[in-house]
Amino acid sequence: MGSRAAEALRRLAAELAGAAAERLAADTGARAAGGLTFMEVCGTHTMAVSRYGLRDLLPAGVRLVSGPGCPVCVTAMRDLDLVVALARVPEVTVVTFGDLVRVPSSRTSLVEERAAGADVRVVYSPADAVAMAAAEPARQVVFVGIGFETTAPTVAAAVLEAQARAAGNFSVLCLHKTMPAPLRALLQLGETRLTGFILPGHVSVITGTGCYEFVAAEFGAGGVVSGFEAPDVLESLLMLARQREPAIEIQYRRAVHPEGNPVAREFMARVFEPSDADWRGLGVIPGSGLAFREAFAGFDARRRFSVEPGEPLEPKGCRCGDVLRGALDPSGCRLFGLRCTPETPVGACMVSSEGSCAAHYRYRALDDDGRGLA
Ligand code: SF4
Numbered sequence: 001m002g003s004r005a006a007e008a009l010r011r012l013a014a015e016l017a018g019a020a021a022e023r024l025a026a027d028t029g030a031r032a033a034g035g036l037t038f039m040e041v042c043g044t045h046t047m048a049v050s051r052y053g054l055r056d057l058l059p060a061g062v063r064l065v066s067g068p069g070c071p072v073c074v075t076a077m078r079d080l081d082l083v084v085a086l087a088r089v090p091e092v093t094v095v096t097f098g099d100l101v102r103v104p105s106s107r108t109s110l111v112e113e114r115a116a117g118a119d120v121r122v123v124y125s126p127a128d129a130v131a132m133a134a135a136e137p138a139r140q141v142v143f144v145g146i147g148f149e150t151t152a153p154t155v156a157a158a159v160l161e162a163q164a165r166a167a168g169n170f171s172v173l174c175l176h177k178t179m180p181a182p183l184r185a186l187l188q189l190g191e192t193r194l195t196g197f198i199l200p201g202h203v204s205v206i207t208g209t210g211c212y213e214f215v216a217a218e219f220g221a222g223g224v225v226s227g228f229e230a231p232d233v234l235e236s237l238l239m240l241a242r243q244r245e246p247a248i249e250i251q252y253r254r255a256v257h258p259e260g261n262p263v264a265r266e267f268m269a270r271v272f273e274p275s276d277a278d279w280r281g282l283g284v285i286p287g288s289g290l291a292f293r294e295a296f297a298g299f300d301a302r303r304r305f306s307v308e309p310g311e312p313l314e315p316k317g318c319r320c321g322d323v324l325r326g327a328l329d330p331s332g333c334r335l336f337g338l339r340c341t342p343e344t345p346v347g348a349c350m351v352s353s354e355g356s357c358a359a360h361y362r363y364r365a366l367d368d369d370g371r372g373l374a
Pocket of ligand 1: 317318319320321323330333334335336337340341345346347348349350351357
């Protein structure tokens with residue numbers, strides 16, 4: 001980072017310190033709660049916060065915790081087991097994004113299944129999986145649909161393409177989740193008194209900001225949709241600290257508009273409808289996932305294959321659920337950095353490139369080497 005950029009960050013940090021001090025002087029509730037606590041709910045923000053060492057720049061009385069923003073990390077163990085069970089079906093090729101292959105399920109992982117002979121492949125786009133199905137008609141190609149509103153429209157587009165190409169050997173295991181619902185679940189839980197959210201930038205490109213209004217209106221918490229560079233996140237925290245009345249604002253104005261992207265939402269709504277979804281750490285949240293509409297049931301891998309994954313087993317000692325609710329800092333897990341490292345992950349939060357434990361581990365090492373921001 002150049003000296004001008006570092007100076008700009010220091011200036012923002014100083015402004016944040018001033019705004020937080022003023023807010024705490026005026027806000028008895030926040031003072032009683034021990035300060036201002038903000039949560040980022042996007043895995044890319046989690047990585048950015050750790051990569052840029054932003055927590056080191058936070059003033060006294062301001063805390064930033066990570067929430068359920070990593071799609072692989074919030075996937076329930078029962079669903080991970082289902083992916084593995086599908087990989088064991090002889091005619092099935094399981095196709096997924098790279099993050100998922102090393103994530104531990106109850107008894108094994110996709111990478112272990114692949115070593116044992118399962119056909120597991122990694123793609124960069126769901127369209128690649130449709131092309132694979134067209135090229136290999138003897139295989140049943142199952143794409144694992146994981147992700148929020150950022151990813152779901154591209155998977156819906158792939159399903160429409162498969163339909164147009166009459167690719168009868170293509171299906172999707174739909175494990176998609178949608179973002180506003182877990183914010184309500186967290187606020188209702190009230191485990192941590194949250195002053196406001198750093199809202200996800202990529203998801204909000206699609207959803208717009210109307211879906212977050214309940215955060216301010218019903219729960220009195222603020223929200224700022226943030227970009228992903230260090231100054232973006234600090235400016236978003238500054239905007240949150242300056243809010244005298246809770247509101248939903250956009251810092252990431254170069255990409256996010258209040259109305260979002262209606263075309264992408266229409267793609268999603270053609271193929272999928274809201275459904276209940278099971279979140280690691282939060283349990284089943286009504287209406288927080290996506291399921292195939294009846295007209296597209298033929299592409300639903302759950303209906304096409306009857307597999308029984310067995311009872312899920314959570315890894316002993318793993319505190320991913322607490323980490324994903326912002327109730328525990330990753331280093332508070334007794335396995336962190338000892339039994340659980342990116343090379344020997346015990347839980348999903350240590351595997352995914354957007355996982356909180358992976359972010360803390362990776363950039364903690366950088367800090368120890370003296371290569372942090374400060
Ligand atoms: Fe789970 Fe490992 Fe994170 Fe602990 S450090 S919560 S075991 S992923």
